[in-house]
Amino acid sequence: MADPLDPSDATVQRHAEALASLPADDGAAAANAARGLITAAPDDLQVTGDEGRVIWSLADYGFLGASAEAPESVHPALWRLARLNMNAGLFEVAEGVYQVRGYDISNMTLIEGDAGVIVVDPLVSPECAAAALALYRQARGERKVSAVLHTHSHVDHFGGIRGVVSDGEAVPIWAPQGFTDAAVSENVIAGAVMVRRAAYMYGSNLERGPRGQVDVAIGKGVSTGRPSLMAVTDEVTETGQQATIDGVLFEFQMVPETEAPAELNFFLPERGALCIVETATQVLHNILTIRGAQVRDALWWSQCLNESIELFGDRAEVLFAGHHWPTWGNEEIAEFLSAQRDLYRLLHDQTIRLASEGFNGEEIAERIELPESLAALWHTRGAYGSLRHNARGIYQRYFGVYDGNPVNLDPLAPTDAGSRYVDAIGGAGRAIEIAAQALAGGDERWAATLAGHVVFADPENVAARELQAAAFEQLGYQTENATWRNAYLTGASELRGGVSSDSLRAQAPDIVRALPTGQLFDAMGTRINAERAAQNDLIVAWNFTDIDEQWTLRVTNGALSTVAGKLAPDAQATVTTTRETLNSLILQEIDAMEAFGSGAISVDGDPMALAGFLGLLDDAPHDFPIVTPRG
Ligand SMILES: [Zn+2]
Numbered sequence: 001m002a003d004p005l006d007p008s009d010a011t012v013q014r015h016a017e018a019l020a021s022l023p024a025d026d027g028a029a030a031a032n033a034a035r036g037l038i039t040a041a042p043d044d045l046q047v048t049g050d051e052g053r054v055i056w057s058l059a060d061y062g063f064l065g066a067s068a069e070a071p072e073s074v075h076p077a078l079w080r081l082a083r084l085n086m087n088a089g090l091f092e093v094a095e096g097v098y099q100v101r102g103y104d105i106s107n108m109t110l111i112e113g114d115a116g117v118i119v120v121d122p123l124v125s126p127e128c129a130a131a132a133l134a135l136y137r138q139a140r141g142e143r144k145v146s147a148v149l150h151t152h153s154h155v156d157h158f159g160g161i162r163g164v165v166s167d168g169e170a171v172p173i174w175a176p177q178g179f180t181d182a183a184v185s186e187n188v189i190a191g192a193v194m195v196r197r198a199a200y201m202y203g204s205n206l207e208r209g210p211r212g213q214v215d216v217a218i219g220k221g222v223s224t225g226r227p228s229l230m231a232v233t234d235e236v237t238e239t240g241q242q243a244t245i246d247g248v249l250f251e252f253q254m255v256p257e258t259e260a261p262a263e264l265n266f267f268l269p270e271r272g273a274l275c276i277v278e279t280a281t282q283v284l285h286n287i288l289t290i291r292g293a294q295v296r297d298a299l300w301w302s303q304c305l306n307e308s309i310e311l312f313g314d315r316a317e318v319l320f321a322g323h324h325w326p327t328w329g330n331e332e333i334a335e336f337l338s339a340q341r342d343l344y345r346l347l348h349d350q351t352i353r354l355a356s357e358g359f360n361g362e363e364i365a366e367r368i369e370l371p372e373s374l375a376a377l378w379h380t381r382g383a384y385g386s387l388r389h390n391a392r393g394i395y396q397r398y399f400g401v402y403d404g405n406p407v408n409l410d411p412l413a414p415t416d417a418g419s420r421y422v423d424a425i426g427g428a429g430r431a432i433e434i435a436a437q438a439l440a441g442g443d444e445r446w447a448a449t450l451a452g453h454v455v456f457a458d459p460e461n462v463a464a465r466e467l468q469a470a471a472f473e474q475l476g477y478q479t480e481n482a483t484w485r486n487a488y489l490t491g492a493s494e495l496r497g498g499v500s501s502d503s504l505r506a507q508a509p510d511i512v513r514a515l516p517t518g519q520l521f522d523a524m525g526t527r528i529n530a531e532r533a534a535q536n537d538l539i540v541a542w543n544f545t546d547i548d549e550q551w552t553l554r555v556t557n558g559a560l561s562t563v564a565g566k567l568a569p570d571a572q573a574t575v576t577t578t579r580e581t582l583n584s585l586i587l588q589e590i591d592a593m594e595a596f597g598s599g600a601i602s603v604d605g606d607p608m609a610l611a612g613f614l615g616l617l618d619d620a621p622h623d624f625p626i627v628t629p630r631g
Contacts, residue, residue, distance in 0.1 A: 002496045004211035004473055004489070007072040010442030011477045018480070019076045023376045028332075029282065033087040033325040038139050041088035041102050049127045049225040056128050056223040058088055058102060060208035071210040075480040081283070081383050082215035082482075084325070090135050093326050094273040094318050096248075098140070100132035105219035106156040106322050108132045109275065111268070113246025116146030120275070121322055122160040125225025129160025146246040150175040150232075151277040152263035153182035157322060159227025159508070174245065175232045175262070176254060182261035183229060184514045188523050190292065192620035197291040198222075200626065203486030205493070205500040211473075212489060217283050217384035217482035218323040229510040236264050239307070253311055255279055255304040257297055259286075265308055272317030274333070279305055280340040282324040282378070286385035287347065288393025290483050295397040298390070302345035309337050336379065343380045346370070347387065351394040360403035361395035386481045415629045418456030428454050432463050439471050444478075447471040452627075455495070459628040468627070469495040491627045499623045512583050517549055520586065521562050527617040530558030540613050541571035546578040555616065572609035577601040 007015070047056040064086055070079030088102020096112040108129060109120035117136070122129040137143065145165060150158045150173070158175075165171045187194050199205055202222055203213035213221070234243070241252045253265040259278040267274045278285065279301060288295045319333045320326040327336050347368070354364045365388035374380045382388075402408060412420065425431045431454050439447035448471035454464035469492040476488030494500070512520075538555040552568040554561050567574055581600045584590045592614055595601040603610055624630060 002469075004073075004492070005470055007477050008439075008442070008474050010444070011474045012072050013442075014478050015070070015072045015076065019070075022077055023378060025080070025378070029084055029325070029378060032327060033084045035325075035328070036092035037087075037089055038092055038098070039090045039135055041135070045088065045102070047103070047125070047127050047131050047223065047225075049125065053224075055125055055225040056104060058086070058220065061086060061214075061220060063209055064214065073211045073477040074214055075478065075485075077378075077381055077480045078215065078217075078383055078482055078485065081217060082220075084282075085215055085220055087325065090139055091325075093320050094268075094271045097268065097271060097273050097318075097320070098136060099320060099326075100135055101325070102220070103132040103135070104128040104156065104160070104223045105216065105221060107320075107324075108160075109320065110136050110140075111248055112140070112143065113146050113248045115246055116144040118147045118149060118246055118248065119145050119164050120149045121151055121157040122148065122164050123223070124156045124159040124227055125223040126160045126163030126228055127225050128223045129163030131163075132160075133164050145169075145171055147172045147174060148230075149173075149245070149250075149266075150179055150183075151266075151275065151322060152176065152260040153179050153186060154260050154278075155183070155227050156222065158183060158229060160225075161230050162228035162510075165230060172233045172245070173230055174234045174236065174243070176256065176264040177235050177237045178256060178262040179235075180229070180232055180514060184511050185516075185519055186261060187293075188515060188519055189526055191523075192622060194291050194293070196622055196624060196626070200487040200490045201289065201291040201483045203490055206486065206489055211477075213486055215482045216486065218281060227508045227511065229508070229514055239311070251312075253304075253308060255308075258301040258304050259296065267312045267316070269315060272315055274308070274312045274316040274319045276308060276319055276321050276337070278322045279308070280319075280337060281321055281384070283383040284343060284380055284385045284387070284390070286393075287344075287390040288396065289385075290389060290487060295393045297397070298344045298348035298351075298394055302341050302343075302348065305337055305341035305344070309334065309341065313337065339374060339377055339380060343370070343374060346374070347390055348394055351391045352398065354391075355395055355399065360405070361392040361399075362403075364391045364395060365389070382481055384481070384483060386484065389484075414452075414456045418453040419458075421450075421453040422457045425450075428458060428461055428464065432461075432467055435464075435467050435471070439467065439474070444471045444474045448475065455627070456629050459631075465495045465628075469493075494625075495627050499625060507587055509583070509587055512586055513580075517544065517547075517551060517579060517582075518562060518564060520582065521551065521553060521560070524617060525560035525562075527620060528555065528558065528560055529616055529618045533616045534558035536612070538609055538613055538616075539568055539571045540609055541567040541574040542582075543567055543574060543576045544579045544582070545576060546580055549579070553613070555613065572606045574604040575601060575610055576604070 044059040046054050046059050049055040064083050070076040091099050093099055098110040100108045104123035106123055108123050111118040202216050206213040236252045239254045243250050249270055251267040255263045255265055265277050287298045313334055316333045317330055318326050318328050327333050350368055351364055354367055368387050368391045422428050422431050431450055435447045435450040448468050451464050451468035454461050455468055472488040472492040476485045479485050533555050540553045542551040550565055550567045552563045552566050581595055
């Protein structure tokens with residue numbers, strides 16, 4: 001594959017401007033990121049999973065140690081953050097409170113109790129969680145895991161649980177109300193698309209290096225083991241709730257629908273330690289992530305942080321979170337939390353104010369700015385979420401993707417727009433000429449836009465692909481936002497070398513098993529090919545003997561509807577099987593013919609009706625094109 005290009009003159013100049021405009025670094029972040037270090041992670045840390053496959057590696061990031069000065073292909077603020085995120089190992093946060101950082105995208109927190117140690121947020125992959133626990137035990141002795149607490153429903157805060165708890169072990173598992181539903185359901189409908197888009201956001205397929213992936217802003221990347229999930233035994237349901245877990249007193253604050261649908265913060269009054277989880281990190285977070293997700297509520301998010309200050313502000317001596325390093329000192333914590341609160345509120349209020357003046361999402365993105373007092377801080381910077389994308393997200397939450405101007409009511413699809421623009425400009429050659437001039441003049445966004453029209457008019461046009469790749473690359477080098485950088489550089493790479501299909505993450509059996517049957521069928525419904533399905537109506541009843549559930553599925557007019565608790569007497573086929581067999585089918589551990597042959601599935605009525613139903617399901621390709629048209 002073609003090597004990335006050198007930074008252009010425009011990139012070099014913007015790099016210098018960025019460097020001159022950054023806030024002064026008082027060294028506090030670097031000191032906090034290193035504070036309390038007990039055991040440093042090995043420089044060449046690698047964690048392996050199934051069949052010796054490397055699922056986590058810090059070894060590839062050695063280049064970050066070479067110099068504090070950013071190369072011209074990396075925004076200086078992102079370079080600084082990428083280096084701070086290399087502080088990996090076991091750290092003491094407060095008396096009896098430890099964190100393992102750098103063993104996955106998230107932090108694992110360990111709180112020592114009377115009988116053992118409470119594990120908070122066991123990372124994404126069981127192998128990483130086990131390695132983190134081993135690092136802790138090496139320093140603090142063979143304490144048993146006395147409880148697990150999941151702070152929220154994102155996979156980087158629960159997926160590794162099987163690395164710290166074995167099957168059959170009686171360990172209490174705490175989580176906020178709604179955790180399991182949210183953990184298994186949040187992405188079930190959108191999952192296939194999100195996996196593909198997440199590879200762009202996290203730069204999963206990029207080389208690590210000054211011209212490749214350097215960071216993802218809340219960590220180095222996402223480990224690629226197989227996430228797990230275990231049943232919650234104890235729920236936190238309300239703010240103010242207290243619990244003594246293994247002799248340690250916890251005070252909880254519920255913050256659902258902020259950064260995750262189910263989320264909590266907690267305070268350890270005996271240790272003056274506040275866990276703010278992911279509502280306040282050392283960067284601006286996402287109101288709308290670029291992998292695609294439902295837009296979060298910036299107003300409510302800010303209000304929750306305000307409540308955290310009211311509840312715990314007086315008493316907190318150290319603040320720690322699911323990502324990044326802690327903040328020590330009551331005054332420092334108050335300043336940090338107030339600025340984070342104001343950051344999200346400002347984004348929300350100013351987006352709506354500008355919308356009220358008639359600006360649309362793209363126009364607001366061009367205008368929105370932080371006041372100097374917030375812009376002077378490092379932790380409000382848009383390295384993960386960006387002001388611009390978040391503002392568009394807030395606009396979308398209130399007003400949708402349509403901006404009210406009828407010209408945008410029925411826009412041309414990209415290939416149709418592309419060929420018309422190219423014709424209007426006077427052909428592909430002329431369009432490329434203009435785009436090349438724009439790129440040479442440092443107008444990379446216009447160069448990428450114009451070259452993109454040529455690519456969508458004619459994806460075989462190599463010059464256009466090269467030109468757009470070159471524009472993306474400079475945009476990637478210039479941006480402070482780690483996820484934008486990864487997206488631009490991945491786009492460039494796929495324009496030059498095509499789609500890399502390594503981005504597939506295996507379905508996690510625990511998560512499929514935990515899904516309510518109705519949601520499994522709903523997810524299947526999104527794979528029905530309506531063109532084929534509309535030719536015949538189908539009624540298939542399902543009798544799951546292991547969980548005593550009955551379902552009737554109808555496909556009429558090409559659309560699925562389901563009824564729980566009923567085996568319709570007019571079903572063309574009634575399938576008797578177990579939910580476990582259905583799980584295995586979905587996980588592709590067995591195929592339908594095999595299950596039928598072994599008797600794991602039996603059918604009353606017309607077996608072809610079942611085959612017909614399964615035959616309606618299109619595969620969800622995990623490697624569809626993004627920067628070129630779908631053929
Ligand atoms: Zn997280």
